[in-house]
Each structure stands twice: as C-alpha cells, then as structure tokens.
Amino acid sequence: xxxxxxxxxxxxxxxxxxxxxxxxxxxxxxxxxxxxxxxxxxxxxxxxxxxxxxxxxxxxxxxxxxxxxxxxxxxxxxxxxxxxxxxxxxxxxxxxxxxxxxxxxxxxxxxxxxxxxxxxxxxxxxxxxxxxxxxxxxxxxxxxxxxxxxxxxxxxxxxxxxxxxxxxxxxxxxxxxxxxxxxxxxxxxxxxxxxxxxxxxxx
Amino acid sequence: xxxxxxxxxxxxxxxxxxxxxxxxxxxxxxxxxxxxxxxxxxxxxxxxxxxxxxxxxxxxxxxxxxxxxxxxxxxxxxxxxxxxxxxxxxxxxxxxxxxxxxxxxxxxxxxxxxxxxxxxxxxxxxxxxxxxxxxxxxxxxxxxxxxxxxxxxxxxxxxxxxxxxxxxxxxxxxxxxx
Amino acid sequence: xxxxxxxxxxxxxxxxxxxxxxxxxxxxxxxxxxxxxxxxxxxxxxxxxxxxxxxxxxxxxxxxxxxxxxxxxxxxxxxxxxxxxxxxxxxxxxxxxxxxxxxxxxxxxxxxxxxxxxxxxxxxxxxxxxxxxxxxxxxxxxxxxxxxxxxxxxxxxxxxxxxxxxxxxxxxxxxxxxxxxxxxxxxxxxxxxxxxxxxxxxxxxxxxxxxxxxxxxxxxxxxxxxxxxxxxxxxxxxxxxxxxxxxxxxxxxxxxxxxxxxxxxxxxxxxxxxxxxxxxxxxxxxxxxxxxxxxxxxxxxxxxxxxxxxxxxxxxxxxxxxxxxxxxxxxxxxxxxxxxxxxxxxxxxxxxxxxxxxxxxxxxxxxxxxxxxxxxxxxxxxxxxxxxxxxxxxxxxxxxxxxxxxxxxxxxxxxxxxxxxxxxxxxxxx
Numbered sequence: 001x002x003x004x005x006x007x008x009x010x011x012x013x014x015x016x017x018x019x020x021x022x023x024x025x026x027x028x029x030x031x032x033x034x035x036x037x038x039x040x041x042x043x044x045x046x047x048x049x050x051x052x053x054x055x056x057x058x059x060x061x062x063x064x065x066x067x068x069x070x071x072x073x074x075x076x077x078x079x080x081x082x083x084x085x086x087x088x089x090x091x092x093x094x095x096x097x098x099x100x101x102x103x104x105x106x107x108x109x110x111x112x113x114x115x116x117x118x119x120x121x122x123x124x125x126x127x128x129x130x131x132x133x134x135x136x137x138x139x140x141x142x143x144x145x146x147x148x149x150x151x152x153x154x155x156x157x158x159x160x161x162x163x164x165x166x167x168x169x170x171x172x173x174x175x176x177x178x179x180x181x182x183x184x185x186x187x188x189x190x191x192x193x194x195x196x197x198x199x200x201x202x203x
Numbered sequence: 204x205x206x207x208x209x210x211x212x213x214x215x216x217x218x219x220x221x222x223x224x225x226x227x228x229x230x231x232x233x234x235x236x237x238x239x240x241x242x243x244x245x246x247x248x249x250x251x252x253x254x255x256x257x258x259x260x261x262x263x264x265x266x267x268x269x270x271x272x273x274x275x276x277x278x279x280x281x282x283x284x285x286x287x288x289x290x291x292x293x294x295x296x297x298x299x300x301x302x303x304x305x306x307x308x309x310x311x312x313x314x315x316x317x318x319x320x321x322x323x324x325x326x327x328x329x330x331x332x333x334x335x336x337x338x339x340x341x342x343x344x345x346x347x348x349x350x351x352x353x354x355x356x357x358x359x360x361x362x363x364x365x366x367x368x369x370x371x372x373x374x375x376x377x378x379x380x381x
Numbered sequence: 382x383x384x385x386x387x388x389x390x391x392x393x394x395x396x397x398x399x400x401x402x403x404x405x406x407x408x409x410x411x412x413x414x415x416x417x418x419x420x421x422x423x424x425x426x427x428x429x430x431x432x433x434x435x436x437x438x439x440x441x442x443x444x445x446x447x448x449x450x451x452x453x454x455x456x457x458x459x460x461x462x463x464x465x466x467x468x469x470x471x472x473x474x475x476x477x478x479x480x481x482x483x484x485x486x487x488x489x490x491x492x493x494x495x496x497x498x499x500x501x502x503x504x505x506x507x508x509x510x511x512x513x514x515x516x517x518x519x520x521x522x523x524x525x526x527x528x529x530x531x532x533x534x535x536x537x538x539x540x541x542x543x544x545x546x547x548x549x550x551x552x553x554x555x556x557x558x559x560x561x562x563x564x565x566x567x568x569x570x571x572x573x574x575x576x577x578x579x580x581x582x583x584x585x586x587x588x589x590x591x592x593x594x595x596x597x598x599x600x601x602x603x604x605x606x607x608x609x610x611x612x613x614x615x616x617x618x619x620x621x622x623x624x625x626x627x628x629x630x631x632x633x634x635x636x637x638x639x640x641x642x643x644x645x646x647x648x649x650x651x652x653x654x655x656x657x658x659x660x661x662x663x664x665x666x667x668x669x670x671x672x673x674x675x676x677x678x679x680x681x682x683x684x685x686x687x688x689x690x691x692x693x694x695x696x697x698x699x700x701x702x703x704x705x706x707x708x709x710x711x712x713x714x715x716x717x718x719x720x721x722x723x724x725x726x727x728x729x730x731x732x733x734x735x736x737x738x739x740x741x742x743x744x745x746x747x748x749x750x751x752x753x754x755x756x757x758x759x760x761x762x763x764x765x766x767x768x769x770x771x772x773x774x775x776x777x778x779x780x781x782x783x784x785x786x787x788x789x790x791x792x793x794x795x796x797x798x799x800x801x802x803x804x805x806x807x808x809x810x811x
Contacts, residue, residue, distance in 0.1 A: 046435070046437050047435060048441055049441065049442060049464060050441070050464055050466075050486070050489060050806070050807050051486060051489035051570055051571060051807065053441060054489055054490065054533070054570065055569070055570065057552070058552055058555075058556070058559075061536075061548065061549055061552030061553070061556075062549045062550075062552055062553045062556075063552065063553060063556045074437075076436070076437040088464070089464065089466055091462070091463060091464055091465050091466065091810070092352075092353065092465075093351075093352065093353045093462050093463050093465060094434065094442060094463045094464065097434060097435060097463070101435055121370070123471070123482065123483070123486075124466050124467060124468070124471055125367075125369045125370060125471075126367050126368050126369060126466075126467040126470050126471050127360045127365070127366070127367065127368025127467055127470065128352075128360070128368070128465045128466055128467035128470075129466055129467065131370045146571060147489075147569075147570055147571065149569060234742055234743055234744060235505050235506070235508075235742065235744045237744060237745065260632050261632050261635055261637075262635055263635060263747070263754060263756065263773065264745070264756055264758065264771075264773040266758060266771045266773075268743075268760055268768075268769045269769075272762075273760075273762040273768055276741070276762075277741065278741070278742060278743065291743075291758065291771075293745055293756070293758075293773075297648055297653070300653050300654045302745070304745060320399075321397070323633060323635065324396045324397055324633050324634060324781075325633060325634040325635025325636070325778060325781060326635070327404075327781060328777065328778065328780070328781050329635075329777075329778065332777075336469070345399050345402075345404075345406060346404070346406040348408055349462075350461060350462060351461065351462035351465040351810055351811075352462060352465060353462070354408060354409055360467065360470060361469060361470055367467075367470055367471075367474060368467070
C-alpha cells in the first residue's frame with residue numbers, strides 16, 4: 001500500500017535519504033508558530049454566572065461539541081486556563097472576584113464577554129449590575145444575544161482564534177498594559193442623590 | 204378553637220376604634236379572594252402563633268413594601284394608620300389548601316417588627332433579604348446581616364428614595380444617532 | 382386529599398436551635414479572624430473553609446463558608462448575592478407588558494414558570510380570564526419546560542458526582558426540547574412567551590408532530606438513565622442516606638418542591654391548589670421515603686415521566702380558539718388592522734409605549750415550578766408599572782436547608798447535597 005508522506009514520517013526519511021528532508025519540514029516564522037499554537041490550544045476557565053452559562057455548557061455538550069475546536073476542556077483552576085468566557089451578568093459583588101480570577105490566569109490570556117449583560121449591562125441598567133465587564137477586565141470579543149445561542153458563542157470563539165493568529169490582540173493588549181491600566185473602583189455606592197418624589201395626580 | 208376565641212376577645216379590646224370584621228383577633232380584609240390580616244407589629248407574633256396552631260404550617264414568604272410614593276392606599280381597613288413600610292408575610296395551610304397574608308404596618312422612620320424565626324426558622328433568609336433591600340429591622344433575628352448585597356454597601360436599594368442607579372446610555376454622535 | 386400528615390412527621394427541633402445550629406452565623410470579618418487565629422485551630426483541629434463563588438460544583442456563583450473538622454462539615458453557611466441583579470427594582474420601571482422579559486431571566490433553567498407566575502398575578506389584578514387555548518398552551522409549554530429543567534438537573538447532578546457521560550446525555554435530550562421551544566417562541570431560553578393576557582403567539586403548524594416525536598424520544602432515554610444511574614452501585618452509594626431531612630424540618634424551613642416531597646410529604650400545588658387546568662389532567666405526585674439525595678434525584682427523574690403523561694393528555698384535550706384575550710385594554714390590535722385603521726395604530730402605540738393601567742391592589746399568586754413554590758407578589762398603584770413586584774423564589778428559600786442537610790457529612794457529600802437541592806442562582810439572588 002502506497003503511503004502518503006507525512007510530516008515527520010521517519011520511514012520515508014530512512015528510504016529517501018537526505019532528499020526526503022525536503023517534504024518533511026515546514027518553515028515559518030517563530031512568531032507565527034507561537035500564534036498558531038496559542039490559537040489552537042485555548043482552554044477556557046469555568047466562569048459561568050447566569051443564563052449564558054447554561055448556553056456555554058450546551059455549547060460544550062454533545063450536540064454542538066466544542067471539542068471540535070480543541071476547547072472542550074473547561075478548567076476549574078484559572079492557572080490552567082487561557083480564556084475567560086464571562087457568561088452572564090456581573091454584579092457589583094462579583095466584580096472583585098472576577099478581577100481576581102482574571103489576575104490569577106497566566107499570560108497570554110483572553111476574555112470573551114458573552115451576552116449583552118456582560119457586554120453592556122443589558123436590560124439591567126441598575127444599582128446591582130456592572131455596566132459592561134470591560135470596566136473590569138480587557139475584553140477581546142463581545143458575543144451579542146440574550147443569551148447568545150451556541151452558534152454565536154462558537155462564532156465568537158472562532159473570531160478570537162482568528163484575532164489571536166493575526167496578532168491583532170497582542171497589539172491592543174500592549175496599549176492597556178495587559179489589563180493593568182483598567183482600574184477597579186471598589187467604593188460602595190450610596191444613596192446621596194435621592195429621587196425626586198412627585199405627587200401622584202389622578203388624571 | 205376555644206383558645207383562639209379567648210385571645211380574640213383580648214385583642215379586640217386593644218383595637219376598640221376598629222369595628223369591621225376580624226379574624227384571629229386582627230382586622231381582616233379580602234383582596235381578590237385572598238384573605239389579608241392586618242396585625243400591628245406588637246400583635247404579629249401572637250397572630251402568627253394562633254395561625255400556626257390553626258394549621259398554617261409553613262411561612263411561604265416574608266417581604267416588605269415601601270409606600271413612600273403611594274401613600275393614599277385604599278385597601279387598608281378603616282381606622283388603621285398607614286405607615287411607609289409594610290411587611291408582608293404569607294402563610295399556607297396544607298390541610299385545607301388555604302393561604303393567608305399578613306400586612307404589618309412596620310413604621311416610617313425605623314421600621315421594626317419581631318422576627319418570626321422562633322415560629323418558622325425558614326423565615327431567616329427572607330427576613331435578612333427584607334433588611335438588606337428595605338432596611339426593616341427584625342427584632343430577635345439570629346443573624347441580622349446583609350444577604351444579597353456586599354457587607355460594606357450603603358443604603359437599602361429597594362426603598363423608593365433610593366435611585367435605580369441607572370447609567371445613561373450614550374450613543375456615538377459621529378454616527379448621527381442620539 | 383392526603384398529604385402525608387398521617388406519616389410520622391418527625392422532630393423539627395434540629396432546625397430551631399439558635400446557638401448550636403448547623404448554620405454558621407459568621408460574617409466575613411469574624412470568619413477571617415477565625416482563620417487567622419491559629420491557636421484556636423491547634424486546639425480542636427477545626428478550620429473554616431471557603432468554597433466558591435467560582436467553583437465548578439456550586440452551580441454558578443453559590444459560595445459556602447464551611448466549618449470543618451478534618452473532612453467532616455460541622456457548620457456551614459451559604460453566602461449568596463453574587464448574582465444579585467436588582468430585578469425587583471428594574472421591574473418597577475417596566476410596564477406590565479415588559480415585565481415578563483424581566484422575570485424570565487430569574488430561573489433560567491425554567492423561565493416559563495416565572496413568566497407564568499407574573500402573568501397570572503397581573504391577570505388576577507386585572508380581573509380577566511384568558512381563553513382556554515391560552516391556558517392549555519401555557520400548560521403544555523410549562524410541562525415541557527419542567528422536562529427540560531429536570532433533564533438539566535440529571536446532567537449537572539451526574540457531572541457533580543463524576544458521571545460525566547450523564548452530563549452529555551442530559552444535554553442531548555434537553556436540546557430536543559429546546560428545539561421545540563425555539564420553534565414556538567423564537568428563543569431557546571428567556572422566551573418572554575407567556576404574557577399577561579395569554580401567550581405571545583399561537584403554536585406553529587405541525588406542533589403536534591413535534592410534541593409526539595418528543596414523547597417518543599424521551600421515555601426510552603429515561604430507561605437508559607435508569608440503567609446508567611439508578612441501578613449503579615457507585616451512584617447509589619454517593620446518594621443514599623446522604624443529606625437526610627424529615628418532613629417536620631422541611632416544613633419548618635419552608636422548603637418546597639422536590640425537597641419537601643422527598644421526605645414523603647405529598648404537596649404539589651398542581652394537585653392540591655390547582656391553577657391553570659391541572660384539575661382536568663391525570664398525574665401522580667411523586668414522593669420519596671427517606672428524604673435523602675437519592676430520593677430527590679429519583680423524584681426528579683420520575684417527574685419527567687409524569688410531565689410526559691400530562692403532555693400526552695394535553696395533546697388530546699387542547700381546545701381550539703384564541704391564544705390571547707381579545708380585550709382591547711391589554712391586547713394590541715392584530716398587525717393587519719394597523720395598516721388600515723388609525724385607531725388601531727394609536728391603540729398599538731399606546732399599549733407599547735405607556736402600557737396598560739392595572740387597578741390598584743395587591744395580590745400573591747403561586748405556581749409549582751420544578752424547584753418548588755414560585756410565587757409572585759405585585760402591588761399596583763393604578764399606574765402602568767407595578768408599584769412593587771416581588772418574586773418568591775423557591776431556590777432562595779430551599780437554599781436554607783443546605784446547612785441542615787450537610788451537617789456531619791463529608792465535604793464530598795456536600796457536593797452531592799448542593800446538587801440535589803438544585804439551586805438556580807439567578808432565582809436565588811434575583
């Protein structure tokens with residue numbers, strides 16, 4: 001049976017002698033190889049918050065099968081994760097914890113803001129919810145939807161892969177010093193400006 | 204039931220000015236076919252004890268309402284002084300499939316009601332929630348602390364004089380949308 | 382009507398203790414002080430352990446403060462609020478028509494139940510009755526939602542106990558139900574389908590075939606679950622006799638739903654205080670015997686079967702007619718009328734900008750969600766927005782049973798207990 005020469009096929013090297021080297025090596029810039037391997041081995045941290053977490057888990061389960069992109073290994077420890085998928089609304093109480101987990105992750109690390117609540121506060125424009133997780137951590141890809149379907153999440157993940165490979169993100173990361181330029185304001189909110197009480201009129 | 208009737212008479216003496224229908228010794232009204240009792244904060248424990256003896260075996264819900272911007276409500280029995288804060292307790296009777304709701308006028312400046320923990324320990328979290336969001340004090344509660352908001356939070360957000368905390372949405376002027 | 386009163390209720394004293402309670406009543410500072418106080422630790426080998434809020438087996442953002450002696454849990458305290466969304470405050474700024482979008486995001490595993498409770502409450506305040514078809518559509522959708530929610534429980538429960546393949550299977554069947562939801566409501570979750578006055582849209586063509594297909598697919602898969610989980614010795618060892626509670630304790634702690642039923646106490650609002658048209662269908666209330674984690678697991682598995690039984694009857698009994706009330710006060714005019722009639726356009730505009738006014742009053746309505754009694758309390762001041770909207774979340778109240786269920790168990794059993802209580806944090810924190 002004829003064998004297709006494969007990368008690193010030692011049998012061919014043995015038979016072809018030194019000539020076999022020509023079809024056994026790929027040359028590339030080291031930078032591109034690093035980006036390629038980073039994009040292809042992106043492990044997400046389990047950071048499920050609300051409704052979006054259910055869709056995130058559905059994406060990892062049988063039907064949508066995130067394993068196709070080498071992404072199904074949700075790591076419980078932030079030390080082992082490269083990608084944080086902020087899936088759901090971030091409350092004021094959760095914000096410091098989110099930042100702590102982000103800080104515990106190893107560089108290089110990326111963030112997907114999944115759903116409108118994480119991206120902008122969504123429909124909950126009130127005292128309890130952080131109006132956009134990009135106030136706390138640098139976000140690389142925003143996935144729209146409430147909640148985004150598994151297809152949307154997969155699309156955002158593929159977008160992230162493309163961006164990692166094109167080096168787009170590494171440039172942007174330098175601008176905000178890897179997220180260090182984003183300060184977390186932990187001062188509590190107060191009710192110093194009470195609402196104006198309008199007398200109810202029966203019309 | 205004899206015990207109930209006896210204590211009915213006792214309580215009725217206290218609320219002499221009220222002449223409407225009473226149940227378990229406190230004024231009673233109906234709201235959409237649901238029984239609503241109106242005990243004073245001092246009567247709450249007594250009324251709930253009577254209700255518990257009468258088969259109301261579970262405290263379903265404890266919450267509060269801030270009537271600051273809606274002072275002239277009409278569904279209170281005549282003679283009852285409406286206060287800013289109202290604590291609403293729901294009990295359920297499994298044997299008869301009945302519910303009863305208690306609306307307690309808890310006060311205006313320092314709303315205070317006795318804790319129901321010793322009768323129904325399941326009210327612990329609900330009372331903490333009412334304290335957290337409305338600032339209603341439950342006397343005798345075993346763990347009177349915030350539950351939903353961070354410990355260092357100032358204010359009680361569900362009060363009507365607490366702002367919603369809305370941040371105005373800004374659209375980019377270059378695109379020409381406002 | 383029997384609800385297990387004749388059974389031995391048991392002693393509720395355990396849950397009434399203040400000082401020696403299994404609830405760890407410490408705040409953050411006191412807990413930190415206890416951790417730093419190394420002398421105290423040397424004495425009795427006790428320590429305080431933090432679990433969560435970002436922990437894979439705490440179902441989202443639940444955090445537990447555990448007082449441990451070796452691997453045994455002495456006292457514990459669920460610390461919640463990490464998903465507090467201020468929904469009750471937001472609800473005061475939304476009209477009654479918009480309100481369902483808000484509540485549906487509370488219990489995201491069973492969103493239709495929150496919408497149902499909210500809609501029933503508003504309808505009670507408005508004093509209107511929805512057409513029979515709307516009622517039966519609501520029942521159909523809610524029972525399917527109960528199926529999908531319990532399938533989600535099977536998946537997460539399996540995952541928490543190490544049966545990872547169960548997670549894959551649970552999600553697989555759930556997708557089948559969600560596909561039907563997407564066809565009917567346009568969304569996989571957070572449907573905003575049940576609204577005051579009826580439902581958002583009629584069932585699509587071919588819905589009967591879709592539902593029949595679901596009824597064909599799911600029962601044999603449940604048999605597979607039985608083989609995989611119920612009959613498996615490791616799985617039983619992890620659950621049987623773990624997290625035991627007696628009926629009196631469950632009643633005292635206001636626990637509802639599968640937790641109350643697992644103790645052998647038959648209480649299901651669908652049966653004992655019927656709403657919608659549950660008095661016209663035949664189903665069984667599943668109860669347990671021992672009140673342990675295994676009973677809670679088995680109840681949820683069998684409730685899927687009961688729900689499928691109800692759905693089968695709904696297929697036969699579904700009436701024809703309108704899917705929403707034709708009351709000009711709450712129903713927007715049909716799309717076709719807007720093009721030809723100025724009044725219809727104004728009417729449509731008015732309903733969607735200002736909203737409809739609801740008479741003054743206050744009312745509490747409860748439904749049986751997959752997690753227990755889900756109640757909605759609305760105070761109306763006569764305006765187009767609720768003056769106060771409160772949701773009694775079953776997960777929030779049921780979470781109080783955690784310290785009592787975990788007391789004296791190992792930390793690995795604690796994971797099984799959290800899983801069997803099945804809290805949805807969106808509903809706990811609201």
